[in-house]
Amino acid sequence: MSRPFQGRITVDIRDSEPDWEPFLAPSAPEGAPNVLMIAWDDLGYATMDCFGGPVQCPNMTRIAESGVKFANFHTTALCSPTRASLLTGRNATTNGMATIAEFASGFPGISTRIPFGSGFISEVLGEQGYNTYCVGKWHLTPGEECNLAAYKGRWPLGRGFERFYGWLGGETNCYYPDLIHDNHPVEPPARPEDGYHLADDLVDKAIEFIRDAKTIDPGKPFFMYLAPQAGHAPHLVPLEWADRYKGVFDEGYEAIRDGILARQVELGLLPEGTQLSGINPHGEPNRTGPDGQPWPLLDTVRPWDTLNDDERRLFVRMAEVFAGYISYHDDRIGRLLDHLEESGEIDNTIIVVVSDNGASGEGGPNGSFNEWRFFNGVPDTTETTLPHIDELGTAASNNHYCTGWAWALDTPFPYWKRWAGAEGGVADMMFVSWPAKIAPSPEPRQQYVHAVDIVPTLYELLGIEPPEVIKGHPQVPIEGESFASALTDANAAGRTDQFYAMLGQRSIYHDGWLATTIHPPLSGWGHFDHDEWELFHLETDRSQSTNVAESEPERLEAMKGLWFYYAGRYNGLPLDDRSAIEQVLADRPHGAPARDRYVFYPDSADVPESAGPQLPGRSYTIAAGVRVDSAEVQGVLWAAGGIPGGHSLYVKDGTLRYTYNWVGTVLQDVVSAAPIAPGPHVLTAEFVASGPNKDPAMPGTAGTLTLYVDDDAVATSPLVTQPGYFCLTGDGICAGRDSASAVTPEYQAPNPFRGGSIDKVVVDVSGERYLDHEGQVRAWFSID
Secondary structure, rough: OOOOOEEEEEOOOOOOOOOOOOOOOOOOOOOOEEEEEEEEEEOOOOOOOOOOOOOOHHHHHHHHHEEEEEEEEEOOOOOOHHHHHHHHHOOOOOOOOOOOOOOOOOHHHHOOOOOOOOOHHHHHHHHHOOEEEEEOOOOOOOOOHHHHHHHHOOHHHHHOEEEEEEEOOOOOOOOOOOOEEEOOOOOOOHHHHOOOOHHHHHHHHHHHHHHHHHHOOOOOOEEEEEOOOOOOOOOOOOOOHHHOOOOOOOOOOOHHHHHHHHHHOOOOOOOOOOOOOOOOOOOOOOOOOOOOOOOOOOOOOHHHHHHHHHHHHHHHOOOOHHHHHHHHHHHHHHHHHHHHHOOOHHEEEEEEEEEEEOOOOOOOOOOOOOHHHHHHOOOOOHHHHHHHHHHOOOOOEEEEOOHHHHHHOOOOOOOOOOOOOOHHHEEEEEEEEEEOOOOOOOOEEEOOOHHHHHHHHHHHHHHOOOOOOOOOOOOOOOOOOOOOOOOOOOOOOOOOOOEEOOOOOOEEEEEEEEEOOOOOOOOOOOOOHHEEEEHHHHHOOOOOOOOOOOOOOOHHHHHHHHHHHHHHHOOOOOOOOOHHHHHHHHHOOOOOOOOOOOEOOEEEEOOOOOOOOOOEEEEEEEEEEEOOOOOOOEEEEEEEEOEEEEEEEEEEEEEEEEEEEEOOOOEEEEEHHHHHHHOEEEEEEEEEEEEEOOOOOOOOEEEEEEEOOEEEEEEHHHHEEEEOOOOOOOOEEEOOOOHHHHOHHHHHOOOOEEEEEEEEEEEEEOOHHHHHOOOOOHHHHOOO
């Protein structure tokens, strides 16, 4: 209740006086503005033309020119941590989100469970009379909670959003997205052959959410958090949009940086005399760690003049596809801006546009046709990608550009996403527009501001005092600082300190200086007490071109001490630099009791891989109880994964088959010859692991896959399973059909199961040879 009841109560209601105020929903002040936060994904500082980049984004320019640009805005170097800060105003480690949501560890700073004492702006604004909408990428729910049986307090509707349409994990497929509508999974409204693309779908839903509420209560403001997939991998877009960039990137990623920097200086984003960071600035790949550890090959750039003609052609096409991908999303977001303008809402809408971190380096020095090779510790080569050059951007790919383009799109800074001690990882575009109250300014602001500062700035603009308690949870102090004064005063003060800790990297900003360690993220180096520290005066050297650690030893020591002070204050320890594959396979709670047997029913919702049977490195049995009614029986019995990797047990042309798609690269088919007779059957794929595969080009577990129809072995073949997951989120496990993006030819399987019925599918990971015991597998089913 807003206040105690002040009416009068008597025996007879006719003699009583009502008081409605304590019972009514909260109401925003008359004329309160809407708020639209657009969080782009993996866009480097120098991607869009409004920040000097090569990618044309007229709708983002439209917002930037109607408001104020910030040239010295910073994030956290990773998706989930920045998004947690953007929505709470607290530091990533305070939020328990010092890594991506899927890489949780059981420590306060990296639990990936945002405390309820870190209230979301959606929770606050909902109690202030706002409609609250989340559309697009969430990535703030631990991977093991991204399923329908899990606790949903950390889903969007559990953190103050009234409506949600998007996906819970870090990425999805723009043609076959893993969509959640409010709190349940839904299929996309169309397929790519019908013209479907996620960018159109998200904007359609964003407009629908706004329009539905405004029809009923036109004066009620909204808060919308719009998080498009772009530019996170996979970079998927209609190829005519990629073709618009023919010739733009032909000079290569080293040469293109000169023109980008010149435009940045002309726009006032960077001062005259700014230097370009050097390629491989620490001498990598020959640089080693303080104890002789090798530099991660992933975090290197191949000089353009060392590439052959085919490699240059391949890398140029990767950049064209990415640029078209971004432009396509910008064009679709323009429809949302048009709707706000046509409905008379845009002038009184505060629009904040950011990227969540620098350009992504997960493609490595060679780029990738399948980004999930990175998460499986499998290096990419141009030889494996070049044959697929014409498929980049299509539904058949899971593509990512090479580190050279990440470096170029972070001009003039060194490195890229994941690097919390490099401006290329944490310096990002940001602009704010509110036409009704803030005059546009051609002069970019130079104050050092951070993602944690956006929430307190919005509170100040809206005249809201953040509550001390939300839903019974006492609130920890907001750690951001409002920059509202800088929107009208170019000389207003910025923040003086900012703490960074991520993936084994450490850095601290203080009053124009940055101290950071030379410790590549995910390197596995350990031995943090041996780290070498660098010192840069960012106020005069934004691109970290000159390390002054030797000439400023006292300042460096003071800043190292400041880092440890904030590490203690903000849950910054322990440090974790384990490799991506180690992080993927690390032991975590799964939200349900451990078991060896999993049962899947047809027509049930997809189960995320992180919540299903853990198959990497072990033997397993997949058994389906079916009744065959027709000789034309066909379809998927059970499937997991998709284009990036996966496997499926299915019937095609009346025969039992199994396909294992190893990291999206090698299709391993096991096919029976004899047709399946009508009647009840148990159809089984049994993998017996024999040990690590000896071929270093195909890491994983070797073994033998045998297909059974009832107790009869009908096909057998050697098989290699991949070292890690197929995909941490999305591309779920399901029975009776294939998962969303598995409908492509990679599975060579029809969809769904027809000509019969499925009782259920049982996946067993105990390692026992059940088929040696007649009738034991059949006892799992009720098909007789």
